[in-house]
Amino acid sequence: MKTAIDWLFPPVRKRLLALLLGRPDARWHLRDIGRQTGLALGTVRRELAGLVQAEIVTAAKDGNRTYYQANRASPLFPELAGLMRKTAGLANCLREALLPLADKIKVAFLHGSQVGGGAAAASDVDVLVVGKATFAEVTSALSPYQERLGREINPTVYPKEEFRRKVAAGHHFLLTVLKEPKVFLVGDEDDLAEVAGPGSAEAP
Amino acid sequence: MTLQKWQAQGLLKPHKTSPKEIAELLAAADQDLADCETPGLSAGWRLNIAYNAALRCATAALAACGYRPAHSESHHWRTIQSLAHTLGLDAAVVRQLDGFRKKRNVSAYDRIGTVSDHEAAEMAALAKDLRMNVERWLREHHSDLL
Numbered sequence: 001m002k003t004a005i006d007w008l009f010p011p012v013r014k015r016l017l018a019l020l021l022g023r024p025d026a027r028w029h030l031r032d033i034g035r036q037t038g039l040a041l042g043t044v045r046r047e048l049a050g051l052v053q054a055e056i057v058t059a060a061k062d063g064n065r066t067y068y069q070a071n072r073a074s075p076l077f078p079e080l081a082g083l084m085r086k087t088a089g090l091a092n093c094l095r096e097a098l099l100p101l102a103d104k105i106k107v108a109f110l111h112g113s114q115v116g117g118g119a120a121a122a123s124d125v126d127v128l129v130v131g132k133a134t135f136a137e138v139t140s141a142l143s144p145y146q147e148r149l150g151r152e153i154n155p156t157v158y159p160k161e162e163f164r165r166k167v168a169a170g171h172h173f174l175l176t177v178l179k180e181p182k183v184f185l186v187g188d189e190d191d192l193a194e195v196a197g198p199g200s201a202e203a204p
Numbered sequence: 205m206t207l208q209k210w211q212a213q214g215l216l217k218p219h220k221t222s223p224k225e226i227a228e229l230l231a232a233a234d235q236d237l238a239d240c241e242t243p244g245l246s247a248g249w250r251l252n253i254a255y256n257a258a259l260r261c262a263t264a265a266l267a268a269c270g271y272r273p274a275h276s277e278s279h280h281w282r283t284i285q286s287l288a289h290t291l292g293l294d295a296a297v298v299r300q301l302d303g304f305r306k307k308r309n310v311s312a313y314d315r316i317g318t319v320s321d322h323e324a325a326e327m328a329a330l331a332k333d334l335r336m337n338v339e340r341w342l343r344e345h346h347s348d349l350l
Binding site: 124134135136139140143152154155156157158159162163166171172173174 | 300310322330
């Protein structure tokens with residue numbers, strides 16, 4: 001099935017934008033980009049030329065190498081980076097990662113600094129999972145993606161009953177997470193309200 | 205082979221162990237495993253104690269092979285990874301233990317309360333398995349140390 005982002009961008013552009021805008025503090029050499037995206041260098045070069053012309057990406061010479069980087073000064077940067085973050089970037093990768101555990105997960109989402117948008121390139125990715133899956137299963141599912149994304153992924157896994165009980169008891173971490181912005185990987189806001197139970201509505 | 209390589213890189217140091225040291229490490233692991241069942245402890249602290257038990261088991265196995273981790277920032281990581289080369293522990297289990305190592309760091313230093321009871325119980329089960337595993341392995345390969 002095609003997702004929204006697949007309709008909006010051709011596959012090559014999607015992969016380049018996801019990489020460059022997903023890690024805006026990193027600069028990349030052509031070959032790095034080829035390796036990371038699995039695309040042919042000629043294809044990458046052609047696509048980059050367009051993105052540089054559109055000033056979405058900058059190209060900087062350093063010695064005899066050219067480094068490419070997301071252009072934070074572009075007026076489109078915040079929206080485009082947000083779009084990639086929600087779709088082709090991190091979240092999409094992690095959605096794919098959790099797919100084999102779909103039957104065992106009620107709701108899963110990214111929270112913390114990744115979601116606010118002010119995250120540094122190297123910052124960890126916090127994932128909260130509620131369901132029958134174990135920490136071991138979630139860690140195994142996420143670990144190959146950790147390498148691919150070049151980020152540490154920190155999952156916290158709660159069975160539904162424990163999650164609900166701790167929310168009702170006013171557990172600080174969980175109430176904070178419930179209030180924070182999030183990006184859903186499995187389920188949505190309604191599923192979260194359902195698993196959190198009535199305690200979440202009374203959160204101050 | 206890997207352990208030798210790590211020693212050459214200065215990540216492990218040669219170490220001469222004794223039946224006494226192995227017995228102390230295993231007894232300490234047993235004590236941790238008992239302590240982590242103490243009623244009323246937070247999930248984070250239970251996870252921490254059970255993780256400690258696992259680390260002692262890994263240290264005992266490493267000592268039996270003639271090594272100890274060099275003091276560095278990554279010595280916990282190294283000790284956990286060594287289980288694949290001492291006990292021949294499955295990569296998935298090593299990964300799982302390493303996941304708990306990270307979780308322990310995050311919950312101790314960054315954010316309080318990121319550990320669920322279920323995760324603490326999982327860590328305890330893992331540590332118990334490892335404790336049995338290491339004893340079985342010592343019996344088979346280093347019976348002189350028991």
